[in-house]
Each structure stands twice: as C-alpha cells, then as structure tokens.
Amino acid sequence: MPFTINFQLRNFYKCRLGNNMFQYAAAYGIATKNNMRVMLPSVSVIAKTFKVDADMPENATGLCSTFPVLSELNSAWGMFIQSFSLEIYGNYSVCIQGYFQSYKYFNHVKNAIRKQFTSFNEDTRIKAVTILQKTKRYYSKSLNVTSVTVIGVHVRRGDKLSLGDIQFGNRVAPREYFVKAMDHFHSKYTNSIFVICGEDQTWARKNVQPIYNVIFLNKSSTPDIDLAILVMCDHMIMSIGSYSWWAAFLNVGEIVYYKDWVLPGSDLYKGFKHEDYFPPEWIPM
Structure with missing residues (x-):
C-alpha cells in the first residue's frame, strides 16, 4: 500500500528545500515502520534534487487529495510526537501533513535517508x-x-x-558564535580553511572573513550546490534553520550548532524540544 505525503498541504507555509527534506524523511521513516511506500509528485523539489526511494505516479497529487489526512500537531515546530510515529491504524493509504522536524522520526532509517x-x-555533484x-x-x-x-x-x-520571525522566537547566530566555533576547529x-555559504555575504564578509582562511561561495550558487559542498566538507558549523540542519546531518564529520537559537517562552519554544531536534553527538556552542 502506498504511504503518501503531499508537500502542498500546508498552504500557509512556503516550504523550502530543508523543510521538504524533513517531511520526506519523516514520511519515509513512518512508512518503513508500516511496510508501506512513500508516494510524491515527480515535480516536487525533493524528486528534482535527489534520487529518492519513492513512487512517483503522474497523478500523485490527485491521488493524495482522495486519501484521509493525518496531521502532526500544528504547534510542533521542532519536536517528536511519539504517537504519530507508531503504526498507522488500518491498512489504507493516507496523506500526512506537518513539519516533522525531528531526527527521531527517521533515526531508524538514517543510513537510507x-x-x-x-x-x-x-x-550538482x-x-x-x-x-x-x-x-x-x-x-x-x-599554506x-x-x-x-x-x-x-x-x-x-x-x-x-524580520519582525515576525523575531517575535515568533528566532534568534540568529551572532558573530561571537561563529568566532568561537571557528576557534574550536x-x-x-x-x-x-572555512568555506562560507549563506544569503547575507555582506554581513559574513565583515564579521567572519577577517578571522581565518576563508572562502565564500559564489552568490549565484544554487541551494543544491551549496548543500552538496557543505555535505562534502570535513566538518561543519551550523547556523539556524532546517537547511543548515540537513547540511549538518548529512556531513559525516564533527558538527557544531548554535544552542541559543530558540528564545525561551516564545511560541517557537513551546513547540520545540532541544533533545528532539539536535542529535546528542553534535556540539552546542
């Protein structure tokens, strides 16, 4: 039986590559537990970027619209919902929606992911x-x-x-964090040497470049190429967000992450569990 995920269900949230990767990985992890298959549209960003183990019928989106929907808690921004990962009730096709931003949804199939x-x-390679x-x-x-x-x-x-993101509870990594992380390595x-990628190169050149041997990726570089480069590096320093998380998860080296990303007491904080989001072997700074 196919186990489906529709990346278009959350029409209030503009999903980017990193968010889509969490959705697919969670779907794959849950489907594997239930001896089912993941189905997604061939035009999805996941299908276009990676060679994934999923079914891609021409009418995938149409089929998904006919299936019952299983939803993760709306307030779960970065936590593991134990009950959601358990066996699907009944032997039928379903469509899932949510953020699923926890490695615990797919830790049992992490090598496959x-x-x-x-x-x-x-x-890209x-x-x-x-x-x-x-x-x-x-x-x-x-040298x-x-x-x-x-x-x-x-x-x-x-x-x-942005004001909305700050009020929601996001805190960007400051210069001090990058200096400490680079000192560590x-x-x-x-x-x-440090390979820097990100959309705010003006800030990075002013605050990061003077520290050590640094090279900046071309501004015109695409997200998939940047991701591939970060993954191929020996080690990695994260900032915040799902894209950064995936670059770290796919990198086989030592990972340093910004531990003060989520503002305590914020809406983001209420739907976030540190131990569900960050693997224990990563180094907080």
Whole structure:
C-alpha cells in the first residue's frame, strides 16, 4: 500500500528545500515502520534534487487529495510526537501533513535517508567536487602544506531578522558564535580553511572573513550546490534553520550548532524540544 505525503498541504507555509527534506524523511521513516511506500509528485523539489526511494505516479497529487489526512500537531515546530510515529491504524493509504522536524522520526532509517539525500544529480555533484578540489589545491599551495581540513560554515540571517520571525522566537547566530566555533576547529586542525555559504555575504564578509582562511561561495550558487559542498566538507558549523540542519546531518564529520537559537517562552519554544531536534553527538556552542 502506498504511504503518501503531499508537500502542498500546508498552504500557509512556503516550504523550502530543508523543510521538504524533513517531511520526506519523516514520511519515509513512518512508512518503513508500516511496510508501506512513500508516494510524491515527480515535480516536487525533493524528486528534482535527489534520487529518492519513492513512487512517483503522474497523478500523485490527485491521488493524495482522495486519501484521509493525518496531521502532526500544528504547534510542533521542532519536536517528536511519539504517537504519530507508531503504526498507522488500518491498512489504507493516507496523506500526512506537518513539519516533522525531528531526527527521531527517521533515526531508524538514517543510513537510507543519508544515502538518498547525498545522491545529488550528476551536474550538482561535479560542480561541488570541482569547487572543493580547487579550494584545497589553492590553500595547500598557499599554506605550503600537503593537505588542509575544510570546515563548512552556513550563515543564515535574512528572513530570520524580520519582525515576525523575531517575535515568533528566532534568534540568529551572532558573530561571537561563529568566532568561537571557528576557534574550536582551528585549535584542532591547524591547517584548516572555512568555506562560507549563506544569503547575507555582506554581513559574513565583515564579521567572519577577517578571522581565518576563508572562502565564500559564489552568490549565484544554487541551494543544491551549496548543500552538496557543505555535505562534502570535513566538518561543519551550523547556523539556524532546517537547511543548515540537513547540511549538518548529512556531513559525516564533527558538527557544531548554535544552542541559543530558540528564545525561551516564545511560541517557537513551546513547540520545540532541544533533545528532539539536535542529535546528542553534535556540539552546542
């Protein structure tokens, strides 16, 4: 039986790549527990970006509209709802909606998820590999060393600085966080370089660039290429948001994250559980 997810159900929320990845991963995790299949439209951003293990019939969206809907709690922004992950009641096709922003929905199939989400299309993979190879060659020669350690740094500010996002409970990572995180890695890996990506390069160049050996990704780079580069780095420094989270989750190295992202007492805080969102092996700063 197909287990379906429709990325268009939450019409009040404009889903971006990172949010879609959480939705697919949760659907895959829940479906696997129930011996079912995930179905999604072939035109979805997930299908276009990755080689996922899902059924993609031409009428996927139409079929989903005929299935009963199972909804995660509306206030669950970053928490695991235990009852939702249990077996689906009845042997029937369903459509799910929600944020599902907890690794616990798919921790039992994390290797399969990582494999699917690192299966970038060939053009994306080649561009990411080329950029990293050029970066390593340049700095190896510049520093007169045989190899360098590449640390990916994601800087997200932009929309999270809006009044609505701030009132909701978002706090962007400040300069002090990035300095501390970069100090941490530089103390462990002397021949380290930092690859910076994010939409606010003006801020990053002013606040991050003067610290260590830093390279900025091209402003015209696409989200899938940036993601591939961050994933291929040796280690990573997160900022906030689902895109940054996924870059960290797919990276096999050491991960540092901003622990003060969510404002205590805020609406975001009420639907967020630290232990459900951040894997225990990640390092808070």
